[in-house]
Amino acid sequence: xxxxxxxxxxxxxxHVIDPEICIRCNTCEATCPVGAVTHDDRNYVVxxxxxxxxxxxxxxxxxxxxxxxxxxxxxxAYSVEExxxxxxxxxELSAEALAADGVSAEAVAVQASTQAPPTSATGDDVFNxxxxxxxxxxxxxxxxxTNLYGPKAAEKSIAATVAGNVRVTDVGHDYDxxxxxxxxxxxxxxxxEGQSIAIVPPGVDANGRAHHPRQYSIxxxxxxxxxxxxxxxxxxxxxxxxxxxxxxxxxxSNYLCDLKVGDTVQVIGPFGSSFLMPNHPKSHxxxxxxxxxxAPMRAMTEWRRRLRSSGKFEGGKLMLFFGARTxxxxxYFGPLQSLPKDFIDSHFAFSRTPGAPKRYVQDLxxxxxxxxxxxxxxxxxxxxxxxxxAMEEGVVLALRDIAxxxxxxxxxxxxxxxxxxxxxxxxx
Numbered sequence: 001x002x003x004x005x006x007x008x009x010x011x012x013x014x015h016v017i018d019p020e021i022c023i024r025c026n027t028c029e030a031t032c033p034v035g036a037v038t039h040d041d042r043n044y045v046v047x048x049x050x051x052x053x054x055x056x057x058x059x060x061x062x063x064x065x066x067x068x069x070x071x072x073x074x075x076x077a078y079s080v081e082e083x084x085x086x087x088x089x090x091x092e093l094s095a096e097a098l099a100a101d102g103v104s105a106e107a108v109a110v111q112a113s114t115q116a117p118p119t120s121a122t123g124d125d126v127f128n129x130x131x132x133x134x135x136x137x138x139x140x141x142x143x144x145x146t147n148l149y150g151p152k153a154a155e156k157s158i159a160a161t162v163a164g165n166v167r168v169t170d171v172g173h174d175y176d177x178x179x180x181x182x183x184x185x186x187x188x189x190x191x192x193e194g195q196s197i198a199i200v201p202p203g204v205d206a207n208g209r210a211h212h213p214r215q216y217s218i219x220x221x222x223x224x225x226x227x228x229x230x231x232x233x234x235x236x237x238x239x240x241x242x243x244x245x246x247x248x249x250x251x252x253s254n255y256l257c258d259l260k261v262g263d264t265v266q267v268i269g270p271f272g273s274s275f276l277m278p279n280h281p282k283s284h285x286x287x288x289x290x291x292x293x294x295a296p297m298r299a300m301t302e303w304r305r306r307l308r309s310s311g312k313f314e315g316g317k318l319m320l321f322f323g324a325r326t327x328x329x330x331x332y333f334g335p336l337q338s339l340p341k342d343f344i345d346s347h348f349a350f351s352r353t354p355g356a357p358k359r360y361v362q363d364l365x366x367x368x369x370x371x372x373x374x375x376x377x378x379x380x381x382x383x384x385x386x387x388x389x390a391m392e393e394g395v396v397l398a399l400r401d402i403a404x405x406x407x408x409x410x411x412x413x414x415x416x417x418x419x420x421x422x423x424x425x426x427x428x
Contacts, residue, residue: 011103012074015046015053019086021151022065023198023271025215026428028057030389031130038080042205042212045083059135062196062271063147073101087209129396132414133425138278138382141421142222145190150198150268157200157266158187162259163231170328176238177292177331178257179219182265183231189267191232192222193299194276194384194424197269201252213268214252217386217426219295221303235295235331275384275424281307281314284381286372288361288395290323293387294331296426297322300384301344308343316380318344319371323361323391325352345371361391362398372399373406376413382422389427399423 015036017028022044029037029044036050037057058067071093072078078090095105137144149155164181191197198213205211219225220233238257239250259265277285277300285304287297297320307313324330327350336346347368349359365372375381376399385395399417400410417423 010074010101011098012048012072012077014048014070014072014077015051016068016070016078016083016089017044017046018065018068018089019043019212020065020088021063023063023150023213023215023268025062025196025271026389027060027062027426028066030392030425030427031057031060031133033128033130040084042209043084043086045080045086047080048077056130060133060274062273063150071098071103073098073103076101127393127397129393130425132396132418132423134418134421134423135274136419136421137274137276138280138283138421140278140280140283141276142192142279144192144195144270144273144276146195146270146273148188148270153268157268158184158189159264160184160189160267162261162263162265164225164233164261165257165259168235168331175329176257177329178236178238179331180234180236180256180259181220181225181231182234182267183229184267185230187230189230189232189270190222191218191220191270192272192276193218193303194296195270195272197232197234197267198271199252199256200266200268201255202266205251211251215271216256217293217295217299218270219298221299221306223306227306235292235298237292237331274421275386275426277303277384278380278382280316280380281312282316282380284317284319284375284378286317286319286321286375286381286383288321288365288383288385288387288391290361290387290391291329292331293426294322296386297384298332301339305339305343317375319368320344320346321349321361321364322346323349323351323387326350327353360394362394365395365398366402369402369405372402373408376403376406376417377408379420379422382424383417384424384426386426387428392425392427396423396425 033056034050034052036047038045147153149158160182163183166179168179169175169177196215196217198215200213201211216234218232219235224231225233236253236256239253241247289297304318347364349361349364351358351360403410403413
């Protein structure tokens with residue numbers, strides 16, 4: 001018998017997010033197929049009226065903050081508004097408290113013994129790009145270290161010293177993107193390409209509460225921004241407006257972009273165990289990104305470049321599809337242009353170039369369908385997507401169309417990309 005059949009309809013095993021260890025990476029909201037996860041400038045929360053317990057958001061969460069549940073009377077479920085005001089998870093309700101709310105003791109015993117609520121259908125008739133994103137790393141990926149420093153780790157955070165802060169977009173424009181190098185000194189902080197760290201901005205918010213950490217992808221390879229040094233780099237865009245174009249001053253981005261060499265910052269992490277590059281030197285890597293989503297792609301490209309210069313590179317293809325509004329807004333444009341063409345196959349899409357039609361990364365992908373189709377069915381080819389959430393569906397749809405245009409079954413290819421750790425989505 002399905003254990004859920006014994007549950008009292010008055011009882012709800014409510015899905016909640018721990019605000020103390022959440023790093024606001026947006027993974028849960030990006031992967032939720034029913035729009036149950038939302039956020040404000042403080043907390044990420046789950047709407048009990050929308051959550052269908054499909055569990056899609058649980059495996060990708062880098063800290064485990066998403067994997068929390070509270071038994072409550074259904075009529076007293078924690079509302080979105082209540083959750084947005086949390087600074088910590090509420091305590092578990094006792095059986096007596098639940099009984100007072102009309103929940104049977106039998107239902108409490110049954111639900112408390114289950115690992116999670118029953119899985120429900122997710123409406124797969126609508127294309128869900130997140131359903132194809134892998135939660136497992138490539139089979140040959142190096143072992144990642146995660147959560148060494150953080151709110152609930154033995155070490156709360158460590159201080160890193162700013163070793164460099166260079167602007168990597170044209171000066172004289174509204175946008176402003178920086179390449180920031182952080183040195184960890186003698187403190188162990190092992191990192192791999194595709195992982196991230198979180199910065200803890202100093203000070204408090206308008207309500208007098210400490211600022212929550214902000215997550216940034218690592219832009220440097222595993223042996224450091226400078227080879228052999230215990231340092232790492234970030235790609236940070238100064239945030240001066242929100243996604244609707246309204247003026248706003250991003251707390252962490254402005255803090256980081258204004259840092260001087262010698263300043264110290266508080267860091268937690270590392271995070272991430274799936275968005276990792278393959279170690280196999282003959283593996284093919286396809287990188288698709290927009291804006292500062294280029295950070296992990298820069299890390300992977302630089303590691304491959306170092307392998308090539310050391311004679312350990314064995315010819316796996318490296319393809320890059322990089323999008324921005326204009327060429328001037330695209331970070332690292334100059335250095336990317338100087339890389340050998342036989343090393344990386346680079347393509348740039350600009351959506352706001354005056355006098356030119358809008359072009360997006362998925363347009364470039366379709367133009368290179370003849371090259372991408374064989375890679376979709378190649379078990380040694382891996383795809384990485386990083387950037388704004390709005391790009392994700394278009395990119396995965398382009399992969400589907402390329403597969404079908406080549407006579408391949410997306411019903412076979414799509415699930416295989418996920419199952420074999422070959423398609424990785426990191427959008428925000």
